[in-house]
Amino acid sequence: MLLKVLTAVFAGVLAWLAYFVNDLVSKRKRLAGLPQPPMTNLLLGHLEIADECRRVFPKGIHSHAWADYIREKWKLPETFYVDWRPFGPLWLFTADPELSNEFFTIKQSLPKSSLMTGYLIQFLGKNNMLSIEGAHHKSLRTMFNPGFSSNNIMTYADAIVEASLRFLDVLKEKAKTKELFELEEYATRLTIDIIGLAVFDTNLQAQTKIHPIIRHFRERVLMMPGADTPFFFQDVQPTRGLRLWWNNRKLNAAVNDELNQKIQRRAKDLEDDARGIIKPKKKSIIDLALNTYEKEMSMGENVKSGDAINRITDSSAVPPQLRQDLIDSIKTIFFAGHDTTSSTLAWCYYLLHRHPEAQAKLTAELDDSFPPGTSAAARIKEDPYIINKLEYTTACIRETLRIFPSASTIRQVYPSAAHNKVTDPRTGVELDLEDAHIWPAVHLINRNKRIFPQPLKFVPERFIQHLTPFPDADLFKPAGKNAFQPFGAGPRSCIGQELAMIESRIVLALTAREVDFVLEFPGEEADPQPEIPENTVVELGEKTGEGTPNVVEGHRVWQTLKGSAKPAGGCPGRVYLRTSA
Ligand code: HEM
Structure with missing residues (x-):
């Protein structure tokens, strides 16, 4: 009897395996002839390539860095597949923003990949704006858009100036003590x-x-599955679910507490408004979100025109769905x-130190707008829109975001x-989207030489049409x-x-002339400045077999994925006062 059961189980497993292998191989065959790196084994797919990337890159590097390596190494077109099934996804990478805008993000906006939403729902809750779709997303976006408008953010310029000055004090103190510290940590506190x-x-x-x-957020990041391990089985922790649940209770309670306090302050403001007490125009994102919500409710089916808007003046009056939406x-x-x-x-800061010529131009621009001896802080408070005139400073921020993008x-x-095929207008190839996770990786697009020539070089001028050394780049063409x-x-x-852009400009305007950040990893020589290579294939190919590499694209500090793409090691170093400061 036992033998019969075992034989049946064995036969079942064999049949399932045969089906699984056959299905996998036929899926791979369907992609034959489409752009992808060579596949030596239909069963393993491109796992060999994943293994190569794992070996040549530093451990923990954000896998968006792999895509450009793969594209360069196998001389692939701008859009290409990489098949890690069944241990990972079938990727469709694209370095072509036009294709992406047309079919994936702007003209047609596809839903977010389950790889992202699964992580985000676990991390932030099911109503998080990043992963919800359809009408719910639209209504949240409508509710929150007013608070994020440029005009509203500008009303915060004076508060951003004050926060930046506190940050400058921290940096000056670090310069005084010559302490080795993680810059990212202090920049995070500022943001x-x-x-x-x-x-x-x-x-x-x-x-x-x-x-x-x-505090609870940080604990939560550490509990989440390591996003730097591309395959799920590399990071299995049986108690994770329970720990995340407990942490979520504490995090929600802390957010709820701030929200309730805000609602009480808002109730007082509304009361003052009603009594005609004039206050500064500043409105927080929550104020404006609640205003939009109340307005929408006042236009509901059972409301007659002329009815007064029903204000939420007590935290107990927040409907449960609204509260959940607000918390998430x-x-x-x-x-x-x-x-x-x-x-x-x-x-x-790191790039400006490495590029003294860029630092000099930035300083010149700031000196021009805020002459030495005058207070830049006072000037920005008086006319916050002045920071929009900082063309070179803005170009430095954009070039930083190009080389080190934090998200995509x-x-x-x-x-x-209804449709799961698109024709790549650049190559005429019909791309099959079934099963694919489509990644228009910003990191990859930003290394597309057609748009950004010499992509690994820090050239802020590339974003300023009358200064760019690359006038023929596609960046300035309709493409x-x-x-x-x-x-x-x-x-x-x-x-x-x-x-993000307004605060970055203000922070740089108030600090970049004062302090100089120099990268230094503990126990290593300060100010490493490896040569910037033509590409990572040249750079890492040469190093294969010499132990774990720790330099990528000529930078000792590379990107690791911890929620977003962050500087490995927290960007450690020391800060020095600039001689003119
Ligand atoms: C340098 C700074 C920033 C970068 C590079 C960045 C990048 C991005 C990217 C690429 C997305 C799209 C993600 C996707 O499609 O899945 C996104 C979405 C989002 N970002 Fe940012 N972000 C930055 C700063 C901020 C700031 C300061 C806030 C708010 C305080 C913010 C809030 C959001 C939200 C709520 C979404 C989701 C929007 C939606 O789906 O409707 N981001 N960000």
Whole structure:
């Protein structure tokens, strides 16, 4: 009897295996002739390539860096497949922003990939703006858009100036003590301060203490599956679910607490308004989101025109669905907004030190707008729009975002979709989207030489048409329209991009002339400046077999994925006062 059962089980397993292998091989055959690196074994797919990338790149590097290596090494066109099934996804990478804009993100905006949404829902909750789709996303976006408008963010310029000055004090203190520290950590505290001001109109004092929201968030990041391990089986932890659940309770409670305090302050403001007490125009993102919500409700079916808008003046009056939307949105805004901007700032200081010629031009521009002996802080408070005139400073930030992008989107065609094929207008090849996770990786697009010649070089002028050394680049042609998209593109583009750019400009305007950040990893020589290679194939190919490499694209500090793409090691170093400061 036992033998019969075992034989039946064995036969079942064999039949399943045969079906599985046959299905996998026929799926791979369907992609035959489409652009992809060579596949020596239909069963293994491109796993050999994953193994090569794992060996040649430093451990923990963000896998978006692999895509450009693969494209260069196998001389692939701008859009290509990499098949890691069954241990990973079938990728469709594209370095072509036009194709992406047409079919994936702007003209047609495909749903987010389950690879992203699975992670984000676990991390931020099911109502998070980054992963929800359809009407729910539209209504959240409508609710939050007013708070993120450029005009509204500008009303926060004085508070951003104050936060930046506190950050400058921190850096000056570090310069005094000559301490070796992680720049990203302090830049993150600054950006949290700024988000707290914009979202709640409150000073979270993140630069001097750890707010509970941030403490729980940090614990949560560490509990999440390591996004730097491309295959699920590399990071299995049986108690993770329970720990995440417990942490979520604490995180939600901390967010809820701030939200309730904000609603009480808002109730007082509404009361003052009603009594005609004039206040400054500043409105927090939550104020404006609630205004939009109340307005929409006042236009509901059962409401007669002329009825007064029903205001939420007590936290107990927040409907449960609205509360959940607000909590998950606040978590999303904190998550999406703090370390993306802080990493960008950290890299910008690092790159400016490595490129004294760029630093000199930036200093000249700042001296011009804020002559030495005058107070840049006072001038920005008086006329915040002055920072929009900082052309070179803006170009430095954009060039930093080009070389070290912090985020990008991944899309997917669901099995129910009517169309799962698109023709690549550049090559005429019909691309099969079924099963594919479509990754218009910003990192890859930003290394497309047609648009960004000499892509590994830091050349801020490339973004200024009258100064660019690459006037023939596609960036300035119709083909390059919307080619630079560090904030994504289309209806799912970054809601916080104005805030990110405005705060980065203000922070640099107030600090870049004062301090010089020099990269230094503990126990290593300070200020490593490896040669910038032509590409990673040249750079890493030469190093294969010499132990773990620790330099990528000529940078000792490379990108690792911890929620977003962050500087490995936290961008450690020391800060020095500039001689003129
Ligand atoms: C340098 C800084 C930043 C970069 C590079 C960046 C990048 C991005 C990118 C690429 C996306 C699209 C993601 C996708 O399609 O899956 C995105 C979405 C988003 N970002 Fe940012 N971001 C930055 C700063 C901010 C800030 C400061 C905030 C808010 C305070 C923010 C909030 C969001 C939100 C809520 C979304 C989701 C929008 C939606 O799906 O409707 N980001 N960001």
